[in-house]
Amino acid sequence: MSQVQEDMSDQASKWRRGGIWALRLVVAxxxxxxxxxxxxxxxxxxxxxxxxxxxxxxxxxxxxxxAPMLELLAALALLSGRLYRGGVWLAVGLMAIFTVLIGSALARGIDLDCGCFGNAVQAEPVGALDLVRNVVLLGLTLVLALDLGREPAR
Amino acid sequence: MRRDVRELLALLAAGLVLGLVHLALRPDLPWVPAPRVEETMCGEAELPLEQPAASEAPAASFAPATPMSSPGPEDVR
Incomplete structure (x- = not known):
């Protein structure tokens, strides 16, 4: 591989790592x-x-x-890098479960406050926007999970 | 892959144990909550139908009813 190709590969790898770190911070x-x-x-x-x-x-x-204890552990694993791979899969599982719960409530027409952030936010009936938010978060965690296969665990 | 599963199981076990410890440390959060009371549209708790109290219920009796007193001569016009 030529020097130029190596430099470009290093640059791409740096960008990818930066992006993954940003994703870790957002999800955590x-x-x-x-x-x-x-x-x-x-x-x-x-x-x-x-x-x-x-x-x-x-x-x-x-x-x-x-459930909040699992959220806390997943966040700490993503931030610290200890049990990182398990933390990524735990985050994927949690986001998938939350998405299914909200989707199920919407499908059944149940007018509820999702309780996603406890009492930290104003109680509002769950809506399509909550579902979209959870699908996006699930997508972000899946990107982290796909990245697990690209390089050894940190 | 095996490592992923091992780490995930470790986190799940830790979360479950910590969650149960948290629950045990909260006296205001019982292990098994009391059954929820359904609320009516007016927001008042709906009480279960109860049998009338024994003191209020008429005593069932097979004894012949006491005859009503017949009108006295002064009532008869």
Missing amino acids: GVLLAAAAPKLADPVAFAAKLPNYRLFPDFLVNVVATT
Whole structure:
């Protein structure tokens, strides 16, 4: 490979790494912003979960404390690089589940506050915009997952 | 791939354990919540239908009903 080609390849690799780092920061930031208010006030989050009409009563409080903890762990893994690969897949799974939950509520015409960011934001009925936001976030995490195959874990 | 699964399982297990510890440390968040009370359109809790209290219910009896007193002579005109 010529020197010019090597330089271009290095440059592309730098840009790709920068982009991946930006994606990590965005996804981790969203996960942290979602986890913090729910961890601070799990009672408020637990009150919103039954509105989805999907969780049996005995699981509501377990989900209300476990889900934000998983969000926190995924964010920390993305930021720190420790258990990075697991953190990426956990983020993909969480985003996929959230997207399905919101889509299911919309499809059934349930007028609920998604509780995605706990009580940190004004309670508003879930809408198509929430679904689009989650699909975009799911796409970002999938980009991170696809990048896992391109270079060894950090 | 095996490493990905191992790390994912480790994070899931850690999240579950920490979540359960968090739940155990919150006395205001019971393990199994009380059944939700359905609300009416007026926002008032709908109470379950109850049987009338024993004191209010008329006592069932097979004894012949006491005859009504017949009108006295002063009532008869």
